[in-house]
Amino acid sequence: MNSISDTLDHPEEGAPGQLPVLARLHEWVVTVDHKRLGIMYVVVGLVFLLVAGLEATLMRLQLAFPDNTVLSPQVFNRLFTMHGTTMVFFVGIPIVFGFANYLVPLMIGTRDLAFPRLNAFGFWLLFYSGLLLYFSYLAGDGLYGAGSAPDVGWFAYAPLTGRAFSRGNSTDYWNLAILISGIGTIATSVNLIATILTMRCPGMTLGRMPLYVWMILVVSSQTLIILPPLSAAQIMLLLDRFLGAHFFDTQAGGSALLWQHFFWFFGHPEVYVLMVPGFGFASEIIPVFSRKVIFGYALVAASAVSIGFIGMGVWAHHMFVVGMGSTPNALFAASTMLVAVPTGVKIFNWLGTIYGGRLRFETPMLFCLAFLFQFLCAGLTGIMLAVAPFDWQLSDSYFVVAHFHFVLIGGLIFTIFAAIYYWFPKATGRMLSETLGRWHFWLFVIGFNLTFIPLHFAGVLGMPRRIYTYPADRGWDVWNLVASLGVPIQGAALVLFLINVVLSLRGGKPAGNDPWDAWTLEWLTTSPPPDYNFETIPEVRSRRPLWDLKHPSDPDWLHE
Amino acid sequence: MIGLIVAEASLLGIFVVAYLFYIGKSLHGPYPQDVLEVPIFNTMCLLASSATVELAVRALRQGDRRRVGTWLPLTALLGVVFLAGTAKEWYRLIVEHGLTIGTNLFGTTFYSLVGLHAFHVAIGVVMLTLLTVFAWSGALQAAHAERAELVSWYWHFVDGVWIVVLTVVYIFGR
Numbered sequence: 001m002n003s004i005s006d007t008l009d010h011p012e013e014g015a016p017g018q019l020p021v022l023a024r025l026h027e028w029v030v031t032v033d034h035k036r037l038g039i040m041y042v043v044v045g046l047v048f049l050l051v052a053g054l055e056a057t058l059m060r061l062q063l064a065f066p067d068n069t070v071l072s073p074q075v076f077n078r079l080f081t082m083h084g085t086t087m088v089f090f091v092g093i094p095i096v097f098g099f100a101n102y103l104v105p106l107m108i109g110t111r112d113l114a115f116p117r118l119n120a121f122g123f124w125l126l127f128y129s130g131l132l133l134y135f136s137y138l139a140g141d142g143l144y145g146a147g148s149a150p151d152v153g154w155f156a157y158a159p160l161t162g163r164a165f166s167r168g169n170s171t172d173y174w175n176l177a178i179l180i181s182g183i184g185t186i187a188t189s190v191n192l193i194a195t196i197l198t199m200r201c202p203g204m205t206l207g208r209m210p211l212y213v214w215m216i217l218v219v220s221s222q223t224l225i226i227l228p229p230l231s232a233a234q235i236m237l238l239l240d241r242f243l244g245a246h247f248f249d250t251q252a253g254g255s256a257l258l259w260q261h262f263f264w265f266f267g268h269p270e271v272y273v274l275m276v277p278g279f280g281f282a283s284e285i286i287p288v289f290s291r292k293v294i295f296g297y298a299l300v301a302a303s304a305v306s307i308g309f310i311g312m313g314v315w316a317h318h319m320f321v322v323g324m325g326s327t328p329n330a331l332f333a334a335s336t337m338l339v340a341v342p343t344g345v346k347i348f349n350w351l352g353t354i355y356g357g358r359l360r361f362e363t364p365m366l367f368c369l370a371f372l373f374q375f376l377c378a379g380l381t382g383i384m385l386a387v388a389p390f391d392w393q394l395s396d397s398y399f400v401v402a403h404f405h406f407v408l409i410g411g412l413i414f415t416i417f418a419a420i421y422y423w424f425p426k427a428t429g430r431m432l433s434e435t436l437g438r439w440h441f442w443l444f445v446i447g448f449n450l451t452f453i454p455l456h457f458a459g460v461l462g463m464p465r466r467i468y469t470y471p472a473d474r475g476w477d478v479w480n481l482v483a484s485l486g487v488p489i490q491g492a493a494l495v496l497f498l499i500n501v502v503l504s505l506r507g508g509k510p511a512g513n514d515p516w517d518a519w520t521l522e523w524l525t526t527s528p529p530p531d532y533n534f535e536t537i538p539e540v541r542s543r544r545p546l547w548d549l550k551h552p553s554d555p556d557w558l559h560e
Numbered sequence: 561m562i563g564l565i566v567a568e569a570s571l572l573g574i575f576v577v578a579y580l581f582y583i584g585k586s587l588h589g590p591y592p593q594d595v596l597e598v599p600i601f602n603t604m605c606l607l608a609s610s611a612t613v614e615l616a617v618r619a620l621r622q623g624d625r626r627r628v629g630t631w632l633p634l635t636a637l638l639g640v641v642f643l644a645g646t647a648k649e650w651y652r653l654i655v656e657h658g659l660t661i662g663t664n665l666f667g668t669t670f671y672s673l674v675g676l677h678a679f680h681v682a683i684g685v686v687m688l689t690l691l692t693v694f695a696w697s698g699a700l701q702a703a704h705a706e707r708a709e710l711v712s713w714y715w716h717f718v719d720g721v722w723i724v725v726l727t728v729v730y731i732f733g734r
Contacts, residue, residue, distance in 0.1 A: 190563035224563055228571035236578065239672055244662030247578060247672075253587045253665050262574060 032116035033531060034101050037123050039427060041098025042420075044127055045091050051134075052086040053494065055079045057487050060451070064484035066472035076468035077151035082133070084154030085174060089181050090130040092274040092408070095416055097122075097188050099277065100216045102427065104192060106522035106529060107210045109201030109538045114194035118187050125184030129177045136173035150174035153466065155267060156237075158248030158259040163241055172241065179234045182227045189220035189227075196220075201521070203540040208560075210520045210543070211294060214301040215280030218308040219273050225312065226273070230266035233259060257322060264315035271407065272311040276304055278415035279346055282368050285422050286350050288518045289365035290357025293556075296349045297543060303342035303349075310339040320391040329388045336386035343379060347372065363437035364516075367418035370445050374410025378403060381456070396466075399459025405452050417444070417497070424501075425515045429527040430508030436500040440493050447489030454479035519544035565717050568680070572721050575676055576728055579669040583733055586664035593734045595657045602645040603726055606681075609638035610719045613688070613712045620695075623702040629695045635715070636688035639681055646678050670729065677725050680718045687711050 019027075028036060059079050062071040071079070101119065105112055113119050136149045150170045152160050161171050196217050200209065209217075237259075239245035246252035248259050279300075287294045294300060316324060316332040350372060359365065381403040385391050394400060417440075425431050458479040463470065470476055514523040523546055525534055542548055542556035583592075616631035650671075653659045661671045691708060694700040700708065 186567050190567070193563050224567045225570050228567045229574040232571050232574035232578075235676075236575075236672065239661065239668070245668040245672065246662070246665050247668055253582075253585045254668075255581065258578065258581055262578075 032112075032120045034105050034113050034116065034119060035427070035529060035533075037119055038098045038100075038102025041094045041101060041123060041126075044130065045093075045095035045098060048086050048090040048094070048130060050494070052083050052091055053491070055083040055086070057491065059083065060484040060487045062468060063470075063480050065481065066470055066474075066477050068469055071468060073468045074148070074151065077153075077466075078149040080466055081150050081153055081174070085133065085150070085178070086130075087408070088154060088270065088274070089178055090126070090133070092412060093181070093185055094126055096219070096274060096277045096412075097185065097192075099281075099416075099419060099423075100192055100220075101188070103423065103522060104195060104213055104216055105199070106426075106525070106533060107213050107520050108196065108199065108204055109521045109534060109540065110195070110199040111533050111537075113191050114199060115191050118191050122184040122188035122191070125187070126181045129179075129181035129184065132180065133173060133177035136170050136177075139169065139173070155263050156259075157263075158237075158254075158256040159250050161237060161241070161259075162249060172238075175234050175237055175241075179231055179238075182231045182234075185223060186227050186231075189223040192216055192220040193224075201537050201540060207298070208540060208543050211283035211297065211300050211304075212277070212280035215276045215283070215304050218304045219276050222269055222276075222308045222312070223273055226266045226269040229262050233262035233266075236262075257319075260319050260322065261316070264318045265312075268315040268318060269311050271404075272307055274408065275411050276307060278371070278412045279304060281415040281419040281422075282350060282371060283346075284520065285364050285368050285418050286353050288422075288516050289360045289362065289368070290354050291360070292353055292357040293544065294349065295352030295355075299345055300349050303345040306342045307339060310335060310342070314339055317386055317388075317391070320388045321395045333386050333388045337383060340379060340383055340386075347376060347379075362421075362516075363432070363434060363441055364418045364422035366438070366441045367414050367421065370441070371411065371414040371418065374406055374414060374448070378406035378410050381406065394459055396464055397459040398455045398463045398465055401465050402452050402455035402459060405455075409448055409452070417441075422516065423522075424504070425511030426522055426527045426529070428505060428508075429511050430504045431511050431515060432504045432508065433500050436496055436503070440496045440500065443489055443493035443496065447486045447491075447493055450486030450489060451483045452486075454482045458483070514546070519546045521545055524549075562713075565713065568717065569721075572673075572676060572680075572724075575669075575673045576724060579673050579728055579733070582665045582669045586666045588664055590657045590659050590663070590666070592666055592670070592729070595653060595659060596730055596734055597649075598726075598730045599645060599649060602642050602649075603722070605638045605641045605645070606719055606722050609635045609642075610716055612638065613715045617705065617709050617712045620700065620702060620708050621705045625695065625698070625700075628700065629692070632688060632692040632695055636685050636692060639685040639688065643678060643681055643685070646674065670733075673725060674729065677718070677721055680721065684711075684715050684718050687714070 028040065031037065058071060059076065062068050062076060101113070134149075148168070148170055150156075150173060152166060152171055152174065156171065156174060159165060161175075196209070196213055236245070236247040240247050240249060240254075246254040248254050248256055250256055283294055283300055314332060314336045316328060317336045320329055320332075350368075354369075381399070385394065385400065385403060421432055421437055458476045461475055461479070463474070463476045463480075470480075511527045513526055515527075516523070521534075521538055521540070522529070524538060538545060540548075542560050544556045548555040548557060612631045612635040616628050616635060619627035619631060659667045659670075661667050688711065691700060691711060
């Protein structure tokens with residue numbers, strides 16, 4: 001029995017043949033363990049990242065030269081729809097919630113989430129809805145003929161999604177896949193909130209929770225409020241498409257604008273749902289690699305909460321150009337600028353943490369430092385776009401595309417990579433190679449900036465988004481070519497990352513319990529943690545329980 | 561459970577917003593003021609059921625199985641009466657007035673909002689019926705009072721939503 005559970009705990013270390021592959025697979029499929037579900041979430045997210053990255057590569061290939069004919073317009077429409085949908089719902093969400101799954105119980109010193117089976121349910125809903133979305137490539141046109149994927153854009157504006165303009169079933173695949181994944185995400189959010197509020201180990205008050213857990217609490221609460229509106233709008237769309245209702249049918253008096261409001265009431269806070277966990281990663285990693293406590297713990301937590309609140313009142317800044325009138329425009333411009341304040345507070349908190357620290361430039365820290373700069377750029381273009389007249393000029397241009405890729409790659413993907421390098425040793429017991437990590441980091445930074453900085457210029461020069469090609473005389477050629485040249489560099493970085501993961505799983509340096517000399521509870525247990533996480537539930541007296549253990553003569557709780 | 565209720569409130573809230581947004585925007589009749597009647601009996605049934613479910617939970621906490629076995633089925637029954645009332649109303653609207661979900665915006669928003677609420681009532685009735693069966697079979701003990709209370713929360717929530725729906729659809733909407 002012992003050897004079997006050993007193999008299960010260390011699936012990559014166990015001698016092959018101890019447990020047949022099928023049995024091991026079966027263990028993973030039926031698991032309700034938060035660590036395994038977390039790993040599966042992240043792996044699924046990374047697989048979809050590759051798929052969506054491939055879609056982006058094809059689009060950049062098409063746009064590299066003017067009047068290019070690699071892709072047909074129809075295929076291009078499907079690609080950007082699938083790329084956007086996949087990145088938001090099947091890359092961002094699973095990775096964010098996967099990490100939350102894995103880390104929250106470990107960080108708050110408990111043995112699992114509050115509802116383990118609900119957790120498994122949420123994962124499988126998300127997994128199969130992802131498959132459902134991609135099944136549309138085979139079956140999107142239903143009985144009409146050859147299959148095709150949705151091509152209505154990731155925000156699926158009405159009336160484009162009406163029966164008249166979107167024949168076949170491709171839009172329904174988009175609709176149902178997102179609806180189902182939404183249910184899974186809501187279930188997981190309920191689960192995380194219940195866990196954080198009721199299952200913290202003795203002594204861990206809300207004020208002693210790791211900041212990452214704070215961020216997940218904010219994000220989960222936000223998800224509960226913003227995802228159901230999308231589900232509601234999608235149910236309305238279903239009623240429109242299948243029962244002949246008129247919610248978004250402009251010919252019967254319905255309103256296309258209402259869809260935009262509903263969608264962006266979800267869509268904009270969704271950006272924060274993806275970004276705030278990234279802030280959480282940074283707030284855990286930067287202090288450890290600066291060898292200092294986080295600067296202004298309470299402010300970081302409070303600013304996350306205020307981002308959560310203000311973030312729900314900014315959605316219509318996506319709609320400045322639909323003609324809402326000057327009062328709503330001014331209101332949403334103001335609230336959008338307001339949300340920059342708590343975000344700026346956070347940036348200063350991290351800078352304050354770094355300032356005067358003894359920095360260790362290892363891969364997780366490198367990604368976090370790059371994140372600070374990239375995300376600052378994203379924030380600045382965000383403020384520019386918040387000015388309604390400026391947005392009128394640049395809305396739906398490549399400037400917007402460049403802006404939100406800076407947010408989501410510069411902000412989220414960079415912190416996700418930092419988090420993977422940081423917690424990979426905990427999850428697998430092996431360190432990732434530092435050399436390959438550095439190559440990955442530098443190639444990715446260079447490739448990313450090479451791709452997305454030029455797109456700002458293309459946008460300012462008037463290049464609209466979602467066009468499948470462009471004439472040669474607009475002055476956009478150089479920017480597009482440079483942008484496309486960045487793609488293989490980013491691709492190479494990703495390949496190096498995958499090689500790094502495979503090599504490290506096979507023969508990486510053993511990690512030990514606490515390779516980074518960190519301070520939160522997950523580093524107390526073994527790497528990888530046993531099924532029950534902790535032999536005895538720990539008791540904490542400060543925000544850095546491991547510091548207290550390591551420095552009994554000068555514990556934190558004397559000073560907090 | 562609170563989390564679920566927040567999410568549900570958000571879901572139903574959007575349908576309420578859609579209803580409010582589309583009041584008076586139908587291009588042609590039938591209009592709500594012509595066909596809708598305030599369902600007073602239905603409302604009374606549903607509000608009364610909130611009281612009965614509360615009585616059931618209290619009885620369960622005191623371990624009084626006989627009273628639990630009375631109040632729970634009564635609550636479920638009141639829910640069923642409500643659903644029957646809604647069915648009767650829909651039948652009248654569809655057959656006599658020819659109003660369907662595809663007729664106009666009023667039909668679209670009316671059937672989806674009231675239907676979504678009725679769907680929640682139906683789920684509540686299923687949960688209450690299960691509880692009743694457990695109560696009669698003796699499986700439901702005082703120790704399970706907390707779980708039964710969660711069902712009662714859900715039921716109160718569905719009730720609260722009905723008050724909003726009533727206000728929006730039958731009072732503002734006309």
